[in-house]
Amino acid sequence: MLTTNNITKKFGSFVAVDQLSFEIKEPGLYLFVGDNGSGKTTLFNLIAGLINPNKGEISLDDQTDADLRRKQMGIATEPFTTEPSITVSEIAEIVRKVKHVSQEEMKELLKQWEIWTAREKPFKALSTGMKKRLSIALSMAGNPEFFLWDEPYNGLDPLGISLLNQVIGELAEEEKTILLSTHLLNEITVPAKTGFVMKEGRLAGLVHRDSSANFNESIMDLLKN
Known part of the structure; x- marks a missing residue:
């Protein structure tokens, strides 16, 4: 279970996430939707333990330590950056060793995401879509139970979108938990359990699949109001 309790994050005088609280108790797909600057990326970075809140607490399965929490997650943040000259295979080998997975598992992930044939290419030579696919593939190493993907559809090529869905x-189906931020609702073909609509660092509202006749339209209505 993921719990955020009254978390706030400021950058100088700017409040990026403002006293935000919610719980995710069951596995499934959860969407975080909002305009640029709504706080989605900052929230995901807080959950991932990449930055710390000014106040409030985040726990994943009762684990509040950011470093330990991060090790439980498959994280793909936006943007994915690394040393430009490093090759795909070198990046994959670093992640493989950090996550203690076999060479065979990493090979299968790169094949699954149609990156294997580009493994000797430098990162800088990859298209935007290939970079995004690599980021998502690496987040799956080690078969985590919890995934945190920031704008995974953004910049993906058609093949990548199909693979992601x-x-x-x-x-x-494997009862994993996926938190996904996006502004491209129409690209998603998998039914989400809940949509969290964010505005100015706060939750503007929730849309639950089982209580909404038109899930996407209900989310868009909240964004407009």
Whole structure:
């Protein structure tokens, strides 16, 4: 279970996340939707333990330590950056050793995401879509139970979008938990359990699949109001 309790994050005088609290108790797909500057990326970085809140607490399965919490997650943040000259295979090997997975598992992930044939290319030579696919593939190493993907559809090529929807569906069937931020609702083919609508660092509202006749339209209505 993921719990955020009254978390606030400021950058100088700017409040990026403002006294935000919510719980996710069950596995499945959860969407975080909002305009640029709504606080989605900052929230995901807080949950991932990449930055610390000014106040409030975040726990994942009762684990509040940011470093330990991060090790439980498959994280793909926006943007994915690394040393430009490093190759795909070198990046994959670093992640493989950090996550203690076999070479065979890493090979299968790169194949699954159609990156294997580009493994000797430098990162800088990859298209935006390939970079995004690599980021998501690496987040899956070690078969985590909890995924945190920031704008995974943004910049993906058509093949990547198809692969992502397929993988999300498979993860949901395996009862994994996927938190996904996006502004591209129409690209998502897997039914989400809940949509969290964010505005100015706060939750403007929630849309639950089982209580909404038109899930996407209800989210868009909250964004407009």
